[in-house]
Amino acid sequence: MKLYLAGPEVFLPDAADIGKVKRELCRRHGFTGLFPLDNESDPVDGGSLSRTIFAGNIAMLDEADAILANLTPFRGASADAGTVFEVGYGYAQGKRVFGYSNVRTSFVERVQRLVGGGLEQGPDGRRYAADGLAVEEFDRFDNLMIAEALLASGANVVLPLVASADPWRDTRVFEQTLAVIRDTVGTPTRFVIAR
């Protein structure tokens, strides 16, 4: 079973090393890890590097049987945008999408910290942050589109028991997620979303 290893670690200076560690952990758990490496591509056919990386990632996503996403919040309240795109992409193909985060603060907490100020109850029953926009309070780890796609795939986001000292490089929760995937793929998903 091939897992596309989505996540913002491609932006680390030691991305290649982390990719190696992650692929080796996949192997030990009986999976093949496909790790997108932003910085090892050269533009092809006169195209831009950006397009080349995109095409490479899309080809790798198409090859994968499932997506394993590092959903650690990245430069904002939510996961890395590229990772989220890939979770949506894989889910649309009928693949299971799995995810973990090395940070366990709640979505509401992260929004509040980022926006500043408190939350105010609106006349529609929703609570609004200081930016005048509602905060999803569904006890989900991130935006519901991500969270529910994971739940529909059979497992919730995997979180650490205690905060990690190096959330960008720690692979312990990643490894626990591999065990969750192994236990999950053999069983039917909890509910079926019409596709």
Added chain:
Amino acid sequence: MKLYLAGPEVFLPDAADIGKVKRELCRRHGFTGLFPLDNESDPVDGGSLSRTIFAGNIAMLDEADAILANLTPFRGASADAGTVFEVGYGYAQGKRVFGYSNVRTSFVERVQRLVGGGLEQGPDGRRYAADGLAVEEFDRFDNLMIAEALLASGANVVLPLVASADPWRDTRVFEQTLAVIRDTVGTPTRFVIAR
């Protein structure tokens, strides 16, 4: 042609009104707008409200012929996570994805502002923000997965000439994007990504 109107305006207290305006603008330009309304659903079949909204959005995405996404940066350097998920979802289905933003600051500028500090050149040639992670410098409006999916669909992200006074409610750039879509859908895309 049915357009799924993805965007964070579902989090506004007057989301329903904005949905009406957007749908009416779609009608005037010869499109049918499908607007996801987070706050008008009730849980069905004993499921959670979160799952109900998700299932409703997925059904609407499946019904759409193309995606029109409001990519205005939302609580971070990138677009709203739910919107990004939907762009990836639609793109995987072979649908064209279009997008606009009511804010025209560059991606690099937004990352710098959010993270704080300057940018430093790494030994790999990439520039790194103060959080120790690289910044994509491809002259794209957001993460390359989003930006390239739009370009592969035939049009770049549509931006305002001048900053909008009310970026969450201004529909002028949205309307310009409808004209771009009308001009684009009749022509082949610039390049084909294997799916």
